[in-house]
Amino acid sequence: MGHAMEWLGLHFISELPESGQVILNCRHDPFLVLLAYLVACAGSFATLDMAERVAHAEKKASQRLWRWVGAGCLAGGIWAMHFIGMLAFQAPVAIHYQLSITLVSLLIALLASWLAMHTLSFAQLSFWQCFKAAIGIGLGIAAMHYVGMSALRSQAQAYYQPLLFSLSIVIAIGASLAALLLSTYLRNGAGLLHQLLKYGASLVLGAGILSMHFTGMAAFNLVLPTGSLLTEPGENNHLQLGLTVAIMTLLIIGSSISAALADKKLQHKENDLQRVNSLLSQLDQARMSLQQVAHYDPLTNLINRRGFNQLFAEKLSQKTSESGMLAVLFLDIDHFKRINDSLGHDAGDELLKVLAGHIRSSIRSHEDVVARFGGDEFCILIDLHDREEARHMAQRIMQKMKEPIELAGRRMVMTTSIGISVFPEDGKTCEELLKNADLALYQSKGSGRNGLNFFSANLKARATLELQLEEELRHALREDTGLLLYYQPIYDLKTGQVSKLEALIRWQHPTHGFLAPDRFITIAEANGLITELDHWVLRKACEDLGELSRQGCEELRIAVNCSPLTLEREELAAEIEQALLDAQVAPQRLELEVTENALMGNIADTLVLLRQIRALGVSLSIDDFGTGYSSLAYLKRLPLNTLKIDRSFIQDIPNSTQDMEIVQAIIAMAHTLHLDVVTEGVETFEQYQFLESQGCDFVQGYLLSRPVPLAELHPVLKEINQRKNTYSATSLSLVHGTSALM
Incomplete structure (x- = not known):
């Protein structure tokens, strides 16, 4: 018989004993082995998941909690794998296990697991740090295994082959090192590939833990002393017990992973909420600034x-x-x-x-x-x-x-x-x-x-003139004579092309000549003609869209203005739909411009009407933004596509720092609300450059072109579209003049 030595209760042999009978026909239940591997993989996945939670937890208390949960999952996974692996061991001799020693092995597994999670809680880990920690963790796992093995009680004496014994410890350290390195690598990723890598890493780590266990089992030999009568093993419930331990362990690990996932989602929601609150705070500050500026003239400090x-x-x-x-x-x-x-x-x-x-x-x-x-x-x-x-x-x-x-x-x-x-x-x-x-x-x-x-009374002549203009405007609408639509190009800063036109009404009066809208719109509003006038503009704009299509401008859109009084009419959506149908024009090519105060008049009814119009496919724009009384709380509820910055905020740029800051705030706010931004009244190249630098989407104004009738539009569009990438102060000089009224 070769020499035998005893160290910490473990018997090592280099040769088989001559005086005893070696029990060679030991085997393992394959189902329980597979179950042990599954538990090891689940524990490994939980460890990777908890390492990720520890790395991303923002509070110290949360980090401590997930560190202990991770330690519990890892310890439970390793210990349950070991326990099920021992239950899988079958020998032709009666075997039982001492409970107290088995529980001690669980405590050792918990300490080793805590060391692993403590190591992973560091933000940066070098290979040398991982290696030192892996030695401690690997020795802990090996200690758990062999302490657990020492709980085995039978007639036979347990002996270990030193080479395989040592190899099992090396495997434990190697598996621990692999777990630390993989956890460090995978704790900061995201997405489907990251998740697949975690699954793959869990399978590898589970195999490493299982291989350590069965290397230890390969080192294990049972020797029946000479003269001992072999006690046959009785009925056992190892399969049932193994399934119970596996299910309980998997339930605990699964619950922990679910809790980690829920906490991750909650943390993301909290972070999103913080970002939203921060953005709302900025918007509120911008709103307060706009309100303050809206009541005072920045130049003279007088109220406006x-x-x-x-x-x-x-x-x-x-x-x-x-x-x-x-x-x-x-x-x-x-x-x-x-x-x-x-x-x-x-x-x-x-x-x-x-x-x-x-x-x-x-x-x-x-x-x-x-x-x-x-x-x-x-x-x-x-x-x-x-x-x-x-x-x-x-x-x-x-x-x-x-x-x-x-x-x-x-x-x-x-x-x-x-x-x-x-x-x-x-x-x-x-x-x-x-x-x-x-x-x-x-x-x-x-x-x-x-x-x-x-x-005084001698000013009544002026009032008489207004009355006369009212009657003549009524006649112009009834007979469809004298009213014209002019179009001002709206330039897309991203594509460098004119993508929209704003329809602007003009009146060729038989005696007073060419009248801009400011001369007769107020008369129309005061005398109930404005809805009829808006309807005329709508029909005419749709007809002109059809004509533009025939001229090869199928992508051009037209924006038409809608007065507050027209926006109060329930029939507006049906009228828009009919005008588009009559002209055979796609609704996506029409945009309705409404003012802030018109939107805020009756918000409930306005919302219903605007949603009906949007359902047609027609775009909606808020016009002259910053001059009315709109509330951000309502603005975000409105189904708008575009926000149009009033010319009053542009005219003093770049001389007015305050106006520049206001425009910056409006553009940022509009983009936050997913609205395109159009700035009107752009007359200088400096204004154009500023708006382009701030991410404004569209510009219009005399810098590009004055409003022109449809017959003169084609060469104007061609000339503007050819300016792409060649803008300079000279090339943007007003080829078409600047005398016409908007």
């Missing part, structure tokens, strides 16, 4: 038309209840355009600041309101006891204006024309009083400027 209208409504309500008087003074700087033309816009802006200071110093108290309506137009709202107070204030302003001003090395004197309307004599509403003050202003300008006029 929007802020003035709000204060005017409040004061009017107060004076109506108190039976008091108010006066509205409309001011226009005489010949201001000459300053811009001769000295430049910068000088004009400086002059406006000085004049705004003169006006502000002429009012009596903080109760009087001074506003800049745009350009060189100012408006003052004052409390009155009698009409003469308004005259005296107007005269003070005119006198103050005559003080010499040093500007651009020149000494100049400016004058102003003023129109005045008084509440309640000249009107009871904000609109009426402003309109009458405006009429009085035009009278002052028509009388030679540098004067003041109150609204």
